[in-house]
Amino acid sequence: MTKPPTRIQKRNRAAILTAGLDVFSQYGFRGSTLDQIAVAAGLSKPNLLYYFPSKDAIYTALLERLLETWLAPLQQMNADGDPVTEILDYTHRKLEMSRDYPRESRLFANEIVQGAPHIADHLSGELRVLVDEKAAVIQGWAKAGKIADVDAHHLIFSIWALTQHYADFDVQVRAVLNTDDPFARAGPFLDHAVRSILRR
Amino acid sequence: MTKPPTRIQKRNRAAILTAGLDVFSQYGFRGSTLDQIAVAAGLSKPNLLYYFPSKDAIYTALLERLLETWLAPLQQMNADGDPVTEILDYTHRKLEMSRDYPRESRLFANEIVQGAPHIADHLSGELRVLVDEKAAVIQGWAKAGKIADVDAHHLIFSIWALTQHYADFDVQVRAVLNTDDPFARAGPFLDHAVRSILRR
DNA sequence: GTCTATAGTCTGATAGAC
DNA sequence: GTCTATCAGACTATAGAC
Numbered sequence A, B: 001m002t003k004p005p006t007r008i009q010k011r012n013r014a015a016i017l018t019a020g021l022d023v024f025s026q027y028g029f030r031g032s033t034l035d036q037i038a039v040a041a042g043l044s045k046p047n048l049l050y051y052f053p054s055k056d057a058i059y060t061a062l063l064e065r066l067l068e069t070w071l072a073p074l075q076q077m078n079a080d081g082d083p084v085t086e087i088l089d090y091t092h093r094k095l096e097m098s099r100d101y102p103r104e105s106r107l108f109a110n111e112i113v114q115g116a117p118h119i120a121d122h123l124s125g126e127l128r129v130l131v132d133e134k135a136a137v138i139q140g141w142a143k144a145g146k147i148a149d150v151d152a153h154h155l156i157f158s159i160w161a162l163t164q165h166y167a168d169f170d171v172q173v174r175a176v177l178n179t180d181d182p183f184a185r186a187g188p189f190l191d192h193a194v195r196s197i198l199r200r
Numbered sequence C: 001g002t003c004t005a006t007a008g009t010c011t012g013a014t015a016g017a018c
Numbered sequence D: 001g002t003c004t005a006t007c008a009g010a011c012t013a014t015a016g017a018c
Helices: A007-031 A034-040 A045-053 A056-076 A082-102 A102-113 A120-143 A152-168 A170-177 A184-198 B009-030 B034-040 B045-051 B055-075 B083-100 B104-113 B120-143 B152-168 B170-179 B182-200
Strands: none
Touching: A007 A034, A007 A045, A007 A056, A007 A082, A007 A102, A034 A045, A034 A170, A045 B120, A056 A082, A056 A102, A056 A120, A082 A102, A082 A120, A082 A152, A082 A184, A102 B104, A102 B152, A120 A152, A120 B182, A152 A170, A152 A184, A152 B104, A152 B152, A152 B170, A152 B182, A170 B120, A170 B152, A184 B152, A184 B182, B009 B034, B009 B045, B009 B055, B009 B104, B034 B045, B045 B055, B055 B104, B055 B120, B083 B104, B083 B152, B083 B182, B104 B152, B120 B152, B152 B170, B152 B182
8 A cells, every 4th residue: 555656756766767867868777877867856865765775676677668758650550551651650650759758769779788687578578479469460551562672671661760869869960960950851851751662 | 209019918808898898888988987898808806997097998999999980881872873672771781880890889879769869970071971962962862863862861860760679679670560570571561662662 | 018006086785863 | 764883795907926
């Protein structure tokens, strides 16, 4: 029988998660310190650990919460819709997430580049199930001749790669382009790219 | 007047750099420890610091050395060659690097995702100059009608994203595919993808 | 060149007053 | 619920013997 959280508890837990997202997404799990998170959350270090039992708990809570947000765009892909439209809309949703939630993208990028020690189970579990399901849908479209005969899994990988690149490698993109809005031209380019890949 | 390195110096410096690549590519700069690197190199920690003055020096030496390796595939792109062939060959070279040098790819990925604190200058310097040069070549091909009228910079980004994804997000790709050789199908898919994007 | 020992600092986490 | 004080361990780096 856990008591319902008070307003102050809600506020502080939210502040910690926001601060954790800021710090962990920039420095990775091991590169981040409780001190940094505490300062960012406006709390003392012991007070931080009053709300979460450990550094790992904050990080895990963040990842778990983000996982559903991260899978949502793919879940929305509708098997009964128009194939090209569905895949393009998915691409657009993913690019929007890179633009609007770059910290979340980098949090996952850090985690996965370093071998996904905290979410390996989720990758071969929920993620794999979802991807297999949607890949089957895409494969069906391909077999029916509605789109080009592409490998559905690698098509999904390519959409991840193309869209997340703009969040995860943001500093590189900006350094090369010297622009303050890389997404302005990324959108039309990705639209052309995905359309081309799907064309029969 | 620095003396030439002895055989033992060469061997140990090389061992340290290899060990550093192993460790830094897996845990990032802050997540790695001198202990890990020393063990991997078969040296004691103080002995490690006899060859390199600091942890930072090992890391920086690795990045500097890798930068040229990393730029080479793009440098090879020949303005006088056949456009589609040149761009496809570049894609193949980049995919080969992801397959044969995944640690190097992840070392850069870690560095850039975390804001490129050690190589920011190189990104807006050498890298930017090279990309601008090659983008101009591609833009020329597009204007001449030899390939589709794509944004050359974003085409280059997309080739980076598509190929590096298989090295940097290797665990995710393997978790979803449950295969021991993701590159087998990645090659043909990327070939189709890039060909399609370039088709007029 | 390589080692043991250790200095000095940082970090995650806890104890206990208020 | 929040704080000060602090512990134990890990970390980078150095000193000095061999």
